[in-house]
Amino acid sequence: MSAISKIPQAHHRLSIHIGVNGLSFVVEDTQTRECLLWRNYSFTFPGNDYNDWAKEVGNVFRQEDYLQKRFSLCNVMIDTHRHTLIPSSLFKPEQAVEVLKQLYDVAYLDEVNYSEISTLEATCIYALPAPVNATVFKYQHKARFYASVIPLLHFIMERKEFSRALLHYAHAHIDLVLMQGEKLLLCNSYAIDRFSTALYFLFFVLKQWQLNPRSLSLYVSGPLKPVHTKQLCTFFPSVTVATSETGLFPTEALNLQYGPHFFPVCAS
Numbered sequence: 001m002s003a004i005s006k007i008p009q010a011h012h013r014l015s016i017h018i019g020v021n022g023l024s025f026v027v028e029d030t031q032t033r034e035c036l037l038w039r040n041y042s043f044t045f046p047g048n049d050y051n052d053w054a055k056e057v058g059n060v061f062r063q064e065d066y067l068q069k070r071f072s073l074c075n076v077m078i079d080t081h082r083h084t085l086i087p088s089s090l091f092k093p094e095q096a097v098e099v100l101k102q103l104y105d106v107a108y109l110d111e112v113n114y115s116e117i118s119t120l121e122a123t124c125i126y127a128l129p130a131p132v133n134a135t136v137f138k139y140q141h142k143a144r145f146y147a148s149v150i151p152l153l154h155f156i157m158e159r160k161e162f163s164r165a166l167l168h169y170a171h172a173h174i175d176l177v178l179m180q181g182e183k184l185l186l187c188n189s190y191a192i193d194r195f196s197t198a199l200y201f202l203f204f205v206l207k208q209w210q211l212n213p214r215s216l217s218l219y220v221s222g223p224l225k226p227v228h229t230k231q232l233c234t235f236f237p238s239v240t241v242a243t244s245e246t247g248l249f250p251t252e253a254l255n256l257q258y259g260p261h262f263f264p265v266c267a268s
Contacts, residue, residue: 011030011031012028012029012036012073013028013030013071013074014026014027014067014071014073014074014075015027015075015076015077015261015262016067016074016075016076016136016140017076017077017078017079017148018076018077018078018132019079019148019171020045020079020170020171021042021171021223022040022041022043023040023041023057023060024039024040024041024258025039025064025066025067026258026261026262028261030073033262035249035258038249040257040258041060041063041064043059044056045171045172050109050129050130050131050132051131053129053131053132054132054135055135061135061136067139067140068139070140070141072142074140074142074143074144075143076136076140076144076146077148077151077265078129078132078133078145078146078148079148079170080126080127080129080147080148081172081175081189081190082100082103082106082126082127082189083124083126083127083147083149083189084099084100084124084125084126085117085122085123085125085184086122086123086125087123088116088118088121088122088123091114096114096125097112099125100125104127109130109131110128110129110130111128111129111130112125112126113125113126113145113146115150117150119182120153120184122184124147124149124153126146126147126149126150128147133145144265148168148175148260149168149177149187149189150265151260151263152168152175152177152221152260153177153187154263154264154266155219155242155260155263156177156179156219157179157182157184159179159217161217161238162180162181163179163215163216163217164178164180164217164219165178165206165216165217165218165219166219166242167198167202167219167232168220168221168222168242168260169195169198169222169223169224169228170222170223171223172192172193173189173190173191174190174198174201174202174222175187175189176188176189176190176201178205178206178209178211186205186209188205195225195231199231203235213236214236216238217238218238218239218240219239219241219242220232220239220240220242220256221241221242221243221259221260222256223256223257224256226252241255241256242259243255243256243259243260243262244262244263
């Protein structure tokens, strides 16, 4: 048994990111902020069947002993495009499902959750695939589930540049967040089939808000290839991988993959 597997999980945070093409996780010491372990498992997304997706996730858990250990603090981020922000003053928990149904198809078994983002005085409502959640919960009874966009929102809010954007690239959609100062201009997702489509939507929203790419700080995350970041650098003078200031990894690819694991998922 390795030394790291003997670390008491009561003092550490397990952060899991589940995408349609794989699962990654990190173990972080909550006292020293040290990253103790990081790993990634790839799988092929089995269409739109959430039960098959859950089986793929379950296979990863059975392969990885560390995921089967009980952590007192476990955050699970799931890539979902089905999310929306509404003012907290207008939010009523009993109406969360109906609000989301106005924008997206919400299946009967989908879990509709919500999380308040107090700095923005807004609440994020999001739908997650219940079979995937249930698979994780079988091993991590204290897991809390979030849409991947939530920690990204907390990250971009803390940046100091006046005009800034965040592009989170997934295999089937992108999340785009635009901010000026403390004002949130946009938080939305767009379906894509290739990186050029992601670029189209990025420039589309910048045109909508009349923002000049040359005066914008762009942060990126997700499985971007070097050719993708090179393309972005031809249009934006400031392109930065969104990652933790305290948990930097040795390469850009690792920071793209694991950096968001260290972002907060709530104001505290």
